[in-house]
Amino acid sequence: MSAQAAAKRTHRKEPASKPPASTEEGRAKEAKRPHASPRLDVPGAIEETDVPDILDAAGVPVKLRAVRTFTPIEELDAHFRRVFDEDGLFIPDGDAFSPTPFAHVTALDLDTNTSYSVIFQPNPDGSTNVLIGIAYLHAARSEKPVPFVPAYPGARRVMVSEMETGATLSYAVDVSPEAVTGFYRETFDAAGYTEDGPLTFVRDGEVITVHARRRDTETSVVVLRTHRGATAER
Numbered sequence: 001m002s003a004q005a006a007a008k009r010t011h012r013k014e015p016a017s018k019p020p021a022s023t024e025e026g027r028a029k030e031a032k033r034p035h036a037s038p039r040l041d042v043p044g045a046i047e048e049t050d051v052p053d054i055l056d057a058a059g060v061p062v063k064l065r066a067v068r069t070f071t072p073i074e075e076l077d078a079h080f081r082r083v084f085d086e087d088g089l090f091i092p093d094g095d096a097f098s099p100t101p102f103a104h105v106t107a108l109d110l111d112t113n114t115s116y117s118v119i120f121q122p123n124p125d126g127s128t129n130v131l132i133g134i135a136y137l138h139a140a141r142s143e144k145p146v147p148f149v150p151a152y153p154g155a156r157r158v159m160v161s162e163m164e165t166g167a168t169l170s171y172a173v174d175v176s177p178e179a180v181t182g183f184y185r186e187t188f189d190a191a192g193y194t195e196d197g198p199l200t201f202v203r204d205g206e207v208i209t210v211h212a213r214r215r216d217t218e219t220s221v222v223v224l225r226t227h228r229g230a231t232a233e234r
Contacts, residue, residue, distance in 0.1 A: 038087040038107070038116060042130050043079055044071035060161065063134045070127050073103055073120045080105045080118045089116070090222060092211065110170060110220045113137040113159050137161045148225050149208060150187060152180050155221070166226040177212035177219050184210045184223075 042048075047068040069076070084091055084107035091107045104119040114136055121129040137159060147160050147169050155171040173180065181199055188208065193201035199210040211222045 038089060038109075039083050040116070040118075040132055040134075042067040042069050042071070042132075043075065044069040046070065046127075061136045063136075065132050067130045067132070068123075068127050069130060073122065073128055076118075076120055076128065076130060077103060077105060080107075084116065090211065090213075090220070092209070092222070092224060108168075108170070108222060110172075110215070110222070113157075113170065115161075135161075149184075149223055152183050152221065156218075166224060168225070169221075169223040171221055172215075172218045173221060174218055177214055180212040180219055180221055181210060 045067045049066045071079075081091065084105065089107035089109050091105065102119050102121050104117060106118075107116045108114075109116070114134065117131075117133040117135070119131040119133075121131060123129060147158070148167055149169060151158050151169065151171050152173045152175065154175075155173045158169070158171040161168045161170075184199070184201075185195065188195070188201040188203075191203070193203040193208070196202040196207070201208045201210075205227050207226045207228055209224045209226075211224070212219055214220075
């Protein structure tokens with residue numbers, strides 16, 4: 001057998017890595033991932049720090065890593081948005097759910113209930129620290145918070161996640177996106193909210209944004225809740 005043939009026989013593709021174990025034994029093991037994680041490579045990476053331990057953020061296991069690069073922030077932002085979009089992740093519009101004052105990209109995997117946050121922190125030497133956080137929402141502690149808004153009747157795979165910057169409600173339902181948005185318009189109007197923008201409802205500094213899109217035979221729904229100062233309201 002030639003050396004080239006032997007090399008081909010011995011080379012095997014490594015299996016895709018699984019989400020790390022959560023802070024409570026067995027939490028992450030119960031979750032199933034139907035497809036691979038998005039590609040989180042950083043263009044032009046020159047230095048990387050991987051935080052080995054899984055952090056616990058409000059009961060949610062979080063994996064962090066930091067990468068330094070001289071690639072411009074605009075290119076980094078476009079790169080991760082393209083990757084997340086190609087992998088079918090949901091990217092909230094604008095700064096509706098901003099965890100930081102720095103430029104960033106946040107995406108949600110609605111199939112596995114995992115969130116990905118990429119933060120771009122500029123350095124004085126012209127380089128950028130790229131902070132990547134993966135929050136395994138599907139492996140959160142068993143105590144489930146009460147939804148801050150009602151889910152559409154018949155909702156499945158309901159998940160509520162709460163963080164310092166706000167909260168999310170996500171689920172799937174067998175009706176059209178128009179039925180979902182109509183439901184929330186009626187709900188928030190009755191509760192005294194004002195529709196400050198398309199499917200963005202405001203009351204006393206609380207901002208709730210509804211996203212609904214058709215995915216195969218069901219509609220995926222994500223409701224985001226954040227807060228802003230009274231001066232930002234109408």
